[in-house]
Amino acid sequence: MEIKEGYEQKYGFSAPENYAFRARKGLSEEVVRKISEIKDEPQWMTDFRLKALKIFFSMPMPVWGADLSAIDFNNIFYYIKPTEKQGRTWDEIPAEIKNTFDRLGIPEAEQKFLGGVGAQYESESVYHHIRKDLEQQGVIFLDMDSGLREYPEIVKKHFGRIIPAADNKFAALNSAVWSGGSFVYVPEGVKVATPLQAYFRINAKNMGQFERTLIITEPNSSAHYTEGCTAPSYSTDSLHAAVVEILAKENSKLRYTTIQNWSNNVYNLVTKRAHAHRNAVVEWIDGNLGSKKTMKYPSVYLLGEGSQANIVSVAYAGKGQHQDAGGKAIHMAKNTSSTILSKSISRDGGKTTYRGLLKVAKGATGVKSNVRCDALILDNTSASDTVPYMDVAEKNVSITHEATVGKISEEQLFYLMSRGLAESEAMGLVVRGFIEPFTRELPMEYAVELNRLVQMEMAGAVG
């Protein structure tokens, strides 16, 4: 079984590590001060980082979720600056790095269907570009560091407000050493029809990537933000701990799509949260295929009347992987609605966990929510847990939840094979059908890519 063979060729390659600056391995106040100094940050941000570092050191490791005991915080690079300056065109960035993104197909995708692209390599964004017409409408799409420099008031007002540093240990870590990520601002009434995409690439061994994203959609605006991420396969572990904060104002709509495809040596511990105001719609389309361990529960706080949350996720866990993922909808206002749909697949010793929360606060009348989790276990060495929490403090609500766990039915396989498909093809087809509710939410190019990825993962599923 050569499951990751495809990954090796397409994503698992690495480039030489010629960097402009690399902080010493390990985490200390000195490292945090150095990051802030290199970035020439305002004092408040330096203070924010240092305070967060204290919080990180003081908080215990989570006692639930994936097993994180093997993370060695002293054996990680917390900051690597790959180049001296960011490029506005692909030709402006060093050939080695450009070559990496070429192989990943990013410039090509930008040409075809994206409204803007940000490419992060290690700790810093090496390329950022937004289409002229969007820029003229006042849409801001920058890396977070540039956002802080160019729009200090907006950033200061919102940074760390939706996810404070003390939210959890890894949010504290991100707050202390964050670098890169996206700053997106969509002005009132502007509808961005084509996706804005960020791509995160880890190249170095023992890398820690801590991007920080803040997205603000003003009233009556809409946007679709997508992110992808890959890394070379190494025998030593890397750490990715991102924080994503979204503020969706009245009547705005934001869709956030992730195809997480880290190599199987990356710990992926991410905090993502959105505030949805009156009639706003926030959607998390969350695909987790890669990584060694993932802990990620994108959440929506429904703060304004009529706001809506849709969370659609798919998780795949193969050999050595544990995907501990899910979603949270916290209903704080009247007539808000949410749907959470989770599909997970485990095989070859992998484990998937759906973990979620559906909360209805007192006074949030007229809430409607539906949570559905389906798990497929493809063989007898794999496992799946489902842990949904429902916490309802209001009577005038309609809440439903369903979950199923099982394997691919012999009948389905038999039927497909009787039509001439090989067993592995038949399995691939059933799995693609199983995750179709997720795939159909993706832009067409992504859906094709995802199906290909699943095919890649499924190669050798029978044998």
Place this chain on the structure above:
Amino acid sequence: MPLSSTASCKWRWREQSGDLMFTLEESARIGESEPRWAAAARKESADSFLARALPSEREESWRYTMIDNFNINKFTSSRASVKSQSRFVMAMEDALKQKKELLDTFMKEKNPGLDKFDYLNSAFWTSGYFVHIPENTDASLIEITLQSGISRNFIIMEANSSAEILEHITGGSGLNSNFTEVHAPKDAKVTVHSLHDAADDVSEFSYKRAYIGRNSSVNWNVGQFGGSLNRIKVDNFFVGEGAHSRTVGVFSGAGKQHMDLSTNAFHSVPNTSSNIIVKGALKGSASEVYRGVIKIEKTAPGTSSYLSDHAIMLGENAVANSIPSLMIDNSEVQCSHSASAGQVDEEKMIYMMSRGLSREQAETMIVEGFYVPVINAIPSIAVREKMTDMIRKRMLS
């Protein structure tokens, strides 16, 4: 898992008293009349009880039942007592003397999951019932009235036996704990109807546990009604191939009652099946937490295990929490759960009111209808009527 930081139950401790105190001396005094082995086991439990800290709210199984500000020294309990006409029923204190060989192994059973309240039961139980159904015997319905207190109850089903047992738990005062354990090693079938209807001021921490062996089935119908706090844990261990259980939990909370029900289905051998159905309604400021775990080990292919829980919210300040978890380590299984929470369907109400019923009548009728599928599945007409009466009484209170 710290997904939510606020426990949302509204119930508060009431420091009520009976005449049984939770001290080492009291435990020893109860043990005085017991055989030496039983007294020794009691002493061990008393030591564990005193040595153990109270579970903290940070512990998963106590997250929604607040026990801070709680001083166990201020509590006492009433004394349990048992009444039954059946020839199969013996008082537990007598069974200790006469059924040593049967009880010895069971009483000493170590269970790592036990907390302070479980040890409290083992250290301070004063009475209970012992049911032993011999081989090839159909005992039909056995009715037992249990005066709530600290009680220890055993049901042992020999091969090819069957029985239906109604334990009706009433009265009591202070802090109570009723522990019922079922052993059905082989080809036995038993249904235990358990009506928890203790007095209004009782804080109850009860435990039910079944070891279900080869081709046996142990069914529970648990009615959770009485007390100011009513916490019941039901553990089903599927330990023999072909073991089966159908567990029904029915709760009805009103006023400021806090209900806490958990069910655990542990499947560790091939081809066992479980179906758990929990239904309840909450009036006033009643709060409820239901925690359901299905755990299927790698060694248990061919398991089918289902869980569903549904709450109707009737009270303006009612709170319902539901945490149905599936822990599946085997692909050769069928497993699902479903849950819902909501209010009485307004359209149904309007329809019934248009037929001349008052709002209250319509509501009561719809709620009764909600319970019908689980009530009707109870074989004994007597038990069905009792359960329906209890729900009606609670709904109208």
